[in-house]
Every structure is written in C-alpha cells, then in structure tokens.
Amino acid sequence: MFETASAQVFNPVTFFQENCALCHTIGGGASLGPDLKDVHKRVDREWFVRFVLDPEAIIDQGDARALAIQQEFGGIVMPTIEMSRTQAEAIFLWLEWESSRIAIERGEPQTEQLGAGSAGAESLPFRSQFGEPALSTRELTPRDVALGKNLFQGEQQLSNGGPACISCHTISLLGGLGGGKLGPDLTGIWERLGGRRGLEAWLRTNPTSTMRTVFGKHPIMPEEALSLVAYFEQAKFSEPRGSSSGLLQFILFSVAGACILLLVMGLIWKDRLRGVRRAVVAGAKG
Structure with a gap:
C-alpha cells in the first residue's frame, strides 16, 4: 500500500486492475499498449510519471520515446487517467516490484531482490494476476457474429445507450451505400490492431478522444x-470493395430518381398546360 498526499490509502494493484490491465500486461506481451514488465529498466521514474499524467501533452512536445510508442501501437494515444503525481510514482515503484516477483515465478535470473525470504517462487504468497491480458478467452461463435452485425448496424441497441458504429463508420460487409463517413473505414481494423486481443481492448477502453467523448458515459x-x-473478424474474409462504389451507386440512384420524377411531373402537368393554351387561344380569337 502507498499513501497519497491527501493521506488516503492508495492501492496500485487495484488501480492497475481497474484502469490499466485491459491494455497492458506485466510480462504477458504487448496488447493495445506495451508490456510493462521491467519498465523501470527502460525509462526513468520522472519520464514515466510525466507521461502517464498527460500522455497527449508529452507527444505534442515531440518526445521521441512517446512518439515511437505511438507509432508502434498504430497511432493510438494512451488516454489520460485521473491520478496524482504521488499515485503515478507509487505505480512505478509497484511495477518494479511486480516485475521482480513475476521473474521469480518464472525462474528468471535475478539482479534485484524483493526482500528477505524471496529467493524462490515458493516464498511468494500468491501468483501475479497480470502476466496475461485481462480479456476473455472464450471461443467466438456464429451467434457472436450475428449479434455484432446487429450492434454495428444499429438493429440492436447497445446496453448503455451508445450510438451504433454505422453512425460514423463503414465496413466492407455492408452493402448499398455503406455506413457513415465521419470516422475511418473499419474494414481492416482486425489487422491494424493485431487481432482479437488488441481489438477487444480498443473497444472496451475508448483510447481515442472521439470515442471517449461518445462512449465515456455509455461504455x-x-x-x-x-x-x-x-x-470485425468476418470482415477480413470478405472481398474488399472500392471506396467509390457506394458513391457511384448513390449517383446512379439519384439520376434515376430525378428522371422518374421529371417523367411523373410531365404526365401530371401535360393536360393542365393544354387546357391553359386552349383558354389563351380562345381569348385571342374572341
């Protein structure tokens, strides 16, 4: 346990589980963000604290390390999580400790000690819970695909009232005019985010400022x-469609609709115009 400046007990384990574990592991490999095992060996405490307090500001300053992380993870910027400087420092110290205990569990050579009596994994009271991503591992089914389609297209509302994906996005599985154009085409999102693990974390954490605004209160x-x-996985098996196909269909439908409308209007007004001409001609002769 660590204490904040306000003398309230701060538990970095609980904080990490609630705010970080969907995007980060400690020894389980990269997910939507980097693996944080041995992060204390890669960056110093001051850089870590400044970055987690305001990631976007550090990137905007042109920090080379922050820009490299952003590029490595597909341009995603870590969202700003409300915490104090003291809490950020506590998390850094805890990550150092947790990295060492995971190394002990795995029998890796140790250059740092957790403390007296920590020579082997048998001395640890329980195993680390952060060595694997905090994501579901159950098999995806055709029922999931069908429900996902309904949620994407707005045929079934999201439980917390968020808007349907189709409001802003399109995907190759859609026919006709496709979906919205405000956001990026999601056809290749599976590959861009590294498959199921990265995509699930992305959907559950709202890592972009636009998604935080839209889904912050409607997760x-x-x-x-x-x-x-x-x-989205189904989309990678579908045949890609040209980005202009929907626009072309729209233009063709519009032209056809305009022609039909002009034809109908011509039929309606044909007899009326003839009647007006007869009256004008009759008046002229009289």
Whole structure:
C-alpha cells in the first residue's frame, strides 16, 4: 500500500486492475499498449510519471520515446487517467516490484531482490494476476457474429445507450451505400490492431478522444465488445470493395430518381398546360 498526499490509502494493484490491465500486461506481451514488465529498466521514474499524467501533452512536445510508442501501437494515444503525481510514482515503484516477483515465478535470473525470504517462487504468497491480458478467452461463435452485425448496424441497441458504429463508420460487409463517413473505414481494423486481443481492448477502453467523448458515459459492455470483435473478424474474409462504389451507386440512384420524377411531373402537368393554351387561344380569337 502507498499513501497519497491527501493521506488516503492508495492501492496500485487495484488501480492497475481497474484502469490499466485491459491494455497492458506485466510480462504477458504487448496488447493495445506495451508490456510493462521491467519498465523501470527502460525509462526513468520522472519520464514515466510525466507521461502517464498527460500522455497527449508529452507527444505534442515531440518526445521521441512517446512518439515511437505511438507509432508502434498504430497511432493510438494512451488516454489520460485521473491520478496524482504521488499515485503515478507509487505505480512505478509497484511495477518494479511486480516485475521482480513475476521473474521469480518464472525462474528468471535475478539482479534485484524483493526482500528477505524471496529467493524462490515458493516464498511468494500468491501468483501475479497480470502476466496475461485481462480479456476473455472464450471461443467466438456464429451467434457472436450475428449479434455484432446487429450492434454495428444499429438493429440492436447497445446496453448503455451508445450510438451504433454505422453512425460514423463503414465496413466492407455492408452493402448499398455503406455506413457513415465521419470516422475511418473499419474494414481492416482486425489487422491494424493485431487481432482479437488488441481489438477487444480498443473497444472496451475508448483510447481515442472521439470515442471517449461518445462512449465515456455509455461504455460498450464486455460481451458486446466480443460480438463486435467476431463481426470485425468476418470482415477480413470478405472481398474488399472500392471506396467509390457506394458513391457511384448513390449517383446512379439519384439520376434515376430525378428522371422518374421529371417523367411523373410531365404526365401530371401535360393536360393542365393544354387546357391553359386552349383558354389563351380562345381569348385571342374572341
């Protein structure tokens, strides 16, 4: 346990579990963000604290390390999480400790000690819970694909009232005019985010400023995220469609509709115009 400046007890384990574990592991490999095992060996405490307190500001300053992380993870910027400087420092110290205990569990050579009596994994009271991503591992089913399609297209509302994906995005699975154009085309999102693990974390954490604004108070539920993941996976098996196909269809439909409308209007007004001409001609002769 660590104490904040306000003398309230701060538990970095609980904080990490609630705010970080969806995007980061400690020894389980990269997910939507980097693996944080041995992060104390890669960056110093001051840089870590400044970055987690305001990641976007550090990137805007042109920090080379922050820019490299952003590029490595597909341009995603870590969201700003409310915490104090003291709490950020506590998390850094805890990550150092947790990295060492995971190394002990795995029998890795130790250059640092956790303390007296920590020579082996048998001395640890319990195993670390952060060596694997905090994401579902259940098999995705055709039912998930069907539900994901309904959620994407707005045929079924998201549980917390968030807008349907189609409001802003399109995907190759859609026919006709496709979806919205305000956000990026999600056809290749599976590959861009590294498959199921990165995509599920992305849907559940709202890592972009736009998604935080839209879904901050209306988060996507875990099972809904899984269904959308299953639907996005289907997109990688579909035949890509040209980005202009929907616009071309729209133009063709518009031209055809305009022609039909002109034809109907001509039929309606044909007899009326003849009647007006007869009256004008009759008046002229009289």
